Amino acid sequence: MAFDYDLFVIGAGSGGVRASRLAAMAGAKVGVAEEDRAGGTCVIRGCIPKKYMVYASEFGRSLKHMEGYGWKVGEPVYDHNLFMDRMHREIDRLSGIYARNVRNAGAELIDDRAEFIDAHTLQLKKAGKTITAGKILISTGGKPVMPKEVKGIEHAITSDAMFHLKELPKHILIIGGGYIAVEFAGIMSGLGVTTCLAYRKDVVLRGFDDDVRTHVQEELKRKGVKVITNAEPERIEKTGDRLTTYFTNGEKVTADKVLFAIGREPNTATLGLDKAGVERKKNGAVAVDDYSRTNVPHIFAIGDVTDRLNLTPVAIREGQAFAQTEFMNRPTAFDHADVPHAVFAQPPVGVVGLTEAEARKQFGMVDIYKTKFRPMKDMLTGDEERVLMKIVVRAEDERVVGVHIVGPDAPEIIQAVAIAVKMGASKDDFDRTCALHPSIAEELVTMREKFIPPELKPMP
Numbered sequence: 334m335a336f337d338y339d340l341f342v343i344g345a346g347s348g349g350v351r352a353s354r355l356a357a358m359a360g361a362k363v364g365v366a367e368e369d370r371a372g373g374t375c376v377i378r379g380c381i382p383k384k385y386m387v388y389a390s391e392f393g394r395s396l397k398h399m400e401g402y403g404w405k406v407g408e409p410v411y412d413h414n415l416f417m418d419r420m421h422r423e424i425d426r427l428s429g430i431y432a433r434n435v436r437n438a439g440a441e442l443i444d445d446r447a448e449f450i451d452a453h454t455l456q457l458k459k460a461g462k463t464i465t466a467g468k469i470l471i472s473t474g475g476k477p478v479m480p481k482e483v484k485g486i487e488h489a490i491t492s493d494a495m496f497h498l499k500e501l502p503k504h505i506l507i508i509g510g511g512y513i514a515v516e517f518a519g520i521m522s523g524l525g526v527t528t529c530l531a532y533r534k535d536v537v538l539r540g541f542d543d544d545v546r547t548h549v550q551e552e553l554k555r556k557g558v559k560v561i562t563n564a565e566p567e568r569i570e571k572t573g574d575r576l577t578t579y580f581t582n583g584e585k586v587t588a589d590k591v592l593f594a595i596g597r598e599p600n601t602a603t604l605g606l607d608k609a610g611v612e613r614k615k616n617g618a619v620a621v622d623d624y625s626r627t628n629v630p631h632i633f634a635i636g637d638v639t640d641r642l643n644l645t646p647v648a649i650r651e652g653q654a655f656a657q658t659e660f661m662n663r664p665t666a667f668d669h670a671d672v673p674h675a676v677f678a679q680p681p682v683g684v685v686g687l688t689e690a691e692a693r694k695q696f697g698m699v700d701i702y703k704t705k706f707r708p709m710k711d712m713l714t715g716d717e718e719r720v721l722m723k724i725v726v727r728a729e730d731e732r733v734v735g736v737h738i739v740g741p742d743a744p745e746i747i748q749a750v751a752i753a754v755k756m757g758a759s760k761d762d763f764d765r766t767c768a769l770h771p772s773i774a775e776e777l778v779t780m781r782e783k784f785i786p787p788e789l790k791p792m793p
């Protein structure tokens with residue numbers, strides 16, 4: 334049977350763009366449908382604008398730091414509209430590059446929403462026509478979860494809206510304890526907004542190393558963010574422009590904006606996957622094997638819609654592996670181990686490999702090396718911020734299985750450390766590496782003493 338396309342890709346985000354470009358460059362006839370803008374979550378409402386907002390929010394503290402170094406700075410003024418305007422112009426530029434790159438590779442980019450009619454046929458909703466494809470790649474990403482059971486939830490916003498605030502609120506309540514909630518807490522508080530973060534558990538950043546979690550929570554509080562824990566939102570009441578959120582534990586918080594950042598769900602709800610016979614996991618994510626194959630042999634899925642590791646570089650690498658396997662005759666499965674990742678909190682977090690708890694569960698005996706210190710720069714600024722560094726080592730062969738950093742430039746440092754960890758470096762390899770002085774990162778190669786919990790230390 335002749336199809337309209339060799340490959341049709343649904344969604345031109347991080348993963349879809351990489352896959353479609355490579356497949357088209359390998360000679361396949363490729364169509365890509367994008368219902369919003371090329372670039373997807375990362376470019377339009379994720380990593381990129383988020384990081385610009387982090388940069389914007391950091392300048393306030395930098396100005397204070399300058400005084401410690403002899404600079405006299407006048408009363409600083411932040412112009413939100415000017416910043417937003419510049420940021421969105423950059424996003425437009427990047428989205429344009431993504432679209433151009435797809436077209437330049439020879440793929441057809443279609444401004445439309447695609448839904449399955451059957452396993453080889455898709456409907457393009459705006460155009461009102463159907464197309465057929467030999468292979469179909471689902472790369473529709475995810476979207477923020479909003480809890481319908483919270484009364485008055487229509488008054489709250491998601492992370493998507495944070496990139497379009499016409500003006501900064503005076504007071505914001507952020508509900509959630511994942512990386513997006515923590516990042517926005519840092520951004521808002523850095524921009525001078527009175528910020529409260531409410532989380533239903535004890536400590537933010539579930540899934541991260543326990544030392545990292547407590548360190549980040551302490552730093553949030555030290556920067557003036559009010560952190561309320563063990564609090565589930567029950568209802569939101571609007572009085573004039575003010576929103577009061579009531580929690581099950583009796584707490585209530587009044588703010589001008591309420592941001593829900595409690596998680597994201599795969600974009601599969603109205604995609605018509607049942608019509609194509611594609612199986613989903615309990616949370617709606619498309620179920621795939623190591624080669625991103627669904628249960629239907631010619632249908633594949635990559636990126637956040639599969640809910641494996643929801644990060645841009647992972648979606649890109651899954652898209653690349655898919656194209657290599659299906660169109661370039663080079664069967665490739667992306668290895669999800671030791672993917673470095675960051676939380677652009679203030680200070681930021683950089684992580685690669687296992688947490689201490691995961692390593693103990695997996696290997697039994699592990700050695701821990703950790704240190705907390707004030708960075709040299711802050712000796713003159715008076716800032717009390719602390720750096721945390723932690724190395725998790727598998728005891729049986731001294732292999733470094735996890736590195737966790739909270740501190741300035743942690744994401745930049747961890748990207749380089751990730752090479753060593755991925756190569757299987759041992760603690761001895763770290764020790765043999767000469768320090769670069771003076772730097773924060775030198776602590777990684779100068780930690781010699783295993784951490785012994787106080788309760789296990791011999792009595793003096």
Ligand SMILES: Cc1cc2nc3c(=O)[nH]c(=O)nc-3n(C[C@H](O)[C@H](O)[C@H](O)COP(=O)(O)OP(=O)(O)OC[C@H]3O[C@@H](n4cnc5c(N)ncnc54)[C@H](O)[C@@H]3O)c2cc1C
Nearest residue numbers: 344346347348368373374375379447474636637643644645
């Ligand atoms: C606030 C925030 C901050 C983040 N920060 C980071 C970070 O710092 N680092 C990092 O690595 N990751 C970060 N992420 C995650 C990252 O953005 C995602 O992991 C990544 O974008 C996933 O890529 P994807 O290709 O799977 O999906 P997406 O990039 O989401 O692309 C999916 C595309 O499909 C389109 N689409 C959906 N359904 C259809 C349909 N039926 N028809 C046509 N088009 C459709 C959507 O419009 C979208 O453009 C962040 C996410 C958020 C929300």
